[in-house]
Amino acid sequence: MSKTLTRRTMLKVASGGIAASFAAPAILRAQSTYPDRPISVVVPFDTGGYNDRLARAFAPFLQEAIGQPLTIINRGGGGALLGHSYFMQQPDDGYSILCTSAAPYMPLNILTQDAPFKLEDFHMINLPSRDYTLMATSSESDIKDIEDVITRLKADAGALSIGIQPASADLVNVMLFADANGIDRDGLRLVTYDGGGPARNATAGAVVDIGLVGGQGFIPLAEKVRPLLVFDDSARDGWTSPTVTELNGADAEFVAGSQRGWGVHASFVEKHPDRYQTLLSAIESASKDEATITSLKAQDLATDWIGPEASNKALAATARVMTQHIDLLKGT
Amino acid sequence: MLDFSALDGAYSILTSSWSAWLWLIPGLVIGLVFGAMPGISITMAMAIFLPITLYMDFLPAIVFLTSIYTGAGFGGSVPAVLMNIPGTSSAVATTFDGYPMARSGRHNQALGVALASSVMGTLSSYVLLLFLIVPVSIIVLKLGPLEMFVIAVWGLLLLGSLAGSSVWRGLLAGIFGVLLGTIGMNTAGFIRGTMGVPWLLDGIPAIPAMMGLLAASQLLNLINTTYLIENEDDRKISFAKIIDGVKLTFKSPIIIFRGATIGVVIGAIPGVGSSISNLISYSETKRNAPDGDSFGTGNPKGVIAAESANSSSEGGAMATMLALGIPGGGATAILLAAFAMHNIIGGPQFIAQNRDIVYAIIFSNFAQAILLLIVGMGFVYLAASIVRVPLRFLIPSVLVVSTFGSYAILGSLAGPITLFVFAILGWAMVRYDYPVAATVVGLLLGSLLEQNIIRTWQISRGDLGYLLERPGAILILVVMIASIAFTALSKRRRKITSSVTDPAES
Known part of the structure; x- marks a missing residue:
């Protein structure tokens, strides 16, 4: 559950009905430099899992690099289907970013769960964690x-x-x-x-x-x-x-395990190339920061910089192999 | 077994700095308040306060979080007793007798009994942990699907005692619950009964459904009454009576012991833990009590059984977390995250190298349990004033709080919708005299039963000989059957000698 949502709800509960004041949307300020308000990080899993730990451990460093606070929002359930769908419903303005196990969950959502999105709707900025x-x-x-x-x-x-x-x-x-x-x-x-x-x-x-x-x-x-x-x-x-x-042998067939890390809406990259560039370089510099590396290593979390090109390629490759074996993925 | 040099180390850790002790009481109070709010789970309370522990030292951080854990573990029983709302699935059995006690004007006693049994449960589970942390964690790892299936069946035996006026209606309600529990994606990857609704993929959200069935249905039935307790003279809040309840608890050491044992062993199982241990403890106590027939109408022994088992689950879950690095549930997952924030990784290496820290954590939990008795008394004294609120204010407030709580659990409208649907269902069931509690138990155990029978079948390929390879399952089965047989035997004997009143009955 998200920290903010919970705290909000808590306040609602405590005050028993001044909920209305919280329902008011954040005041939209005049367009200025991105980002000018806090950024939400959607984690499509419950607290305590790898992605949640990764998001929470990386957040302080990314926060510093980008100059705005990050809020972690956990939306677990349905093998990340609910969280991924929720993320897709958020505006593609760069104020919602995703921290997820892109593989295998995105291909699985699409191949086996009739997901309301395609793999191409997402753009991965960095998938440092590659499980096996x-x-x-x-x-x-x-x-x-x-x-x-x-x-x-x-x-x-x-x-x-x-x-x-x-x-x-x-x-x-x-x-x-x-x-x-x-x-x-x-x-x-x-x-x-x-x-x-x-x-x-x-x-x-x-x-x-x-x-x-x-x-x-x-x-x-x-x-x-x-x-x-x-x-x-x-x-x-x-x-x-x-x-x-x-x-x-060298040509043995196998599928990579979970590929986890940071992503955004693909439409965000096209609509706001300048904002995308800001976010990209913030994630890159935070990933390469010595302090980040020390802190995340100690928690067995990955922080290598792989970049968008390699990340999206690896994800697409995994999705391809999974599509070939779709019969295996539907019920055992 | 005990490692004395580590014990000494733990002593010096705990006495070297008193800053850790400062966090005990705030942690307990936070836990009590949050735990008492329907829908705010232990996990959430801990998750909210996790970030501030980043700025504390390791031990104060863990002491603070485990204090919240301990406090919230009991906090959930307060609405269960006063309003029939189990804040968590582990307080379901507390409602069976706690709420009837409250309605008949024995709310002070009921809260006192619940508090004292919780304290005793927590305390005894940590004592056991001190000696047996590694064996407990190994047993947990060895539990296979067959053992889990037998445990779930044991939990289902409770259905028999929840049946109320008609056994068949009770069974029907129970089976209905089990079927509801199998909605969603099963362990073999098949999706059933979701009607295309993605929110049902993980099954029906148990806590909103439970709140709807048990609480909302009750509240709607209260509409023609003016106060929770009809008799004005009974509506008192009395410290002396709370203490009476505490004393009453200590007259039933066997029930506490049984509850604590069930709580530690079953509570330690990752993922199932406390939501089943309180049911088994309740049903065992009911069957073995000479006044078993009065269970469900406000017998304090029922509250003792449920509360001692659900709070001793904390110790069991901590055992697997500390010894294996496996989070038994949300709360221990948060604790592991707090460990990680201080660059400490739980698991076999941690317990081997840092036994003094583990002992220090256990000792601080002794202190928490004892302090809970004091802090908790003040808290239930305040909470009991609910009985003085006229129902025309109380019912709408509780409905609003439950709605927000069910929203908070899932972070989406799926929670309130579930609550609403199950409130209507619960009302209809009560109206036509079907026991809602049986459906709740079925719902909680349904997926557990199904998953484990599937896995047993997968491992054994249907070969009954597999049972012989699992001495653990045989042992559990034997204990279960022996317990049933013993009850039947003593019931018959009692019928012959007949009418001997029990001194513990008040």
């Missing part, structure tokens, strides 16, 4: 390594229970993994969880034999799990397991 699928098992499990997993699944595809989120990049990855290693994908014993957290807990607690979930979330549980396979083309976060390209 990690296949892991509990540290007390008798599964030794990825070869062991392949041998067992080849003999009987249902030999191991697999903790996974439905309609996720992880699901696409496990299917591609099965195809590449001669495992019958229809025979896999999938156990579906509603979120990455529960799926990771089930993996660490050996409730399921193996789990495929976003790798960064596994870091706090590192002592309780044994990594088996990283779905990326280079080693990540110090996991000792092989990568999917080491296992299946």
Whole structure:
């Protein structure tokens, strides 16, 4: 829930009816330099998740760079569909910006949930956080390594229970993994969880034999799990397991995990090129600031500057692969 | 087990600076006030005050936030008792007996009982935490879907005792609730019953629905009465009677112990926690009490059972947060965020290296629980004046506050709309003598039941032999069946010996 909205509502509650005074819109001042009033950051997830933490940790630095306070607005629900739709309904004047897991949620909203928007309606300014699928098992499990997993699944595809989120990049990855290693994908014993957290807990607690979930979330549980396979083309976060390209060759097919960071309305870029430039350079300078990097690193949050071009390209590429595997994303 | 050098470390942390202690009382008061407002959840109260903790040191920040947590945990019981509005899903069972007590003029006692049981619940859960923080967190990780399913079924047993005049109507209302609970996207990714409304993707918003069913329906039925308590002489606010209630609580140590145990074990489960522990504790107590039939009509034991279990969930949720870095719910997610703001990452490494800080947090929670008793008494004394407000002012105010509260929860009109729809539904159910509480319980447990039976089926592929691989589930099943059998047996024996009054009854 948003800080301001809550506080507002609180006041309404406390004063029991002077609500009207709060309903008055912010006084519109004469057009001057952007930004001349606070900027809202829409986070389409509830408090406490990665995007929320990222937005709140980055806000003080961006605030300083842009010269206006930022207000975080949490609009969770429906796998970010509600928050993304809400953001699209806000004016495209640069006073509402988005901090979200653009992939996989935007493609998922569009492909599986009849979202009232297209991918092209968004423009990503920077997606510094690029997660990846990690296949892991509990540290007390008798599964030794990825070869062991392949041998067992080849003999009987249902030999191991697999903790996974439905309609996720992880699901696409496990299917591609099965195809590449001669495992019958229809025979896999999938156990579906509603979120990455529960799926990771089930993996660490050996409730399921193996789990495929976003790798960064596994870091706090590192002592309780044994990594088996990283779905990326280079080693990540110090996991000792092989990568999917080491296992299946350089052209191994896989989908990137969550790509998280900052975005705006695509129409904002066209309508207000000068404002866009201001916002872009503020995010760039805040991302590159030493103080930001130290602070966010300590909280395991990403702050690398990738820029709009690379960010939008990566998002579009992920959306493309997900479109190819649309049948996997609709119900498990 | 206890690590004595860390204990010593905790002692020196807590005594070296007294600035942390300064935040206890403000935190408790904030928690009480916010928690008592319907619709303002514990999470929200903590989220509002999270930013100012950035400017505090680590320990004062955590002490302040956990004080809000403790205060708000009890605050939610005040409207549950006085107005039949459970501010959170964890106070549902408190309304069953707390509200009837208030209506019959025993509001002071009811609040005293609720406060004392809350304090005892919190306190005992932290004592348990002090010794068993790591084992508790490991058990939580090991709980699989089958165990969760059995726990949810245990919660459903409560339906039997909520049935009221007709068992069939009660079951129908319960099944209706379970079906409502399955609306939205299920765990396998299928979307059902949303009628294309995107706000229903995550299911029916439970708290606005609950407020509508329980509170609004009650209030509409009060329309022809002038005061919450009919008899003018009973409308007193008495400190002595609140203390009476506190004393009454301590006459039922077994109920407190059972509630606290259920609260810690079930409250620790991430995501389910307190909303189910209070139901199970209530139904177990009702079945085992010699005067079980008077539950639901204002038996203080019902309040004790519910309150000791819902507040001991705090300790359970803290165990998983501190030991594993897993937030059990919104409140612990905020605490983790506060940890992160001070560059401290919760999880196995944190507890291994900073046991003294963990102990210091636990100790400060002992102090919070004890202070809550004092601060809380003052608070319920003030809150009880609601009974003196004529209903023609109270009903509209409560409806307005509930509407704002339901808006605050979702941040959109979906909240008030849900409240409105369920208020009408609740009124109609009461009018035609269907127990609304059964629907609420069904709604809270519906998705839990479904998710976990699906997962059990996915893991086991329908093989019943899987049950044998899960000793935990067998244990829970055995305890549940033994408890039912024991009740049946003692009921029959009681019928034979008959009519022995219970001294704890007031």
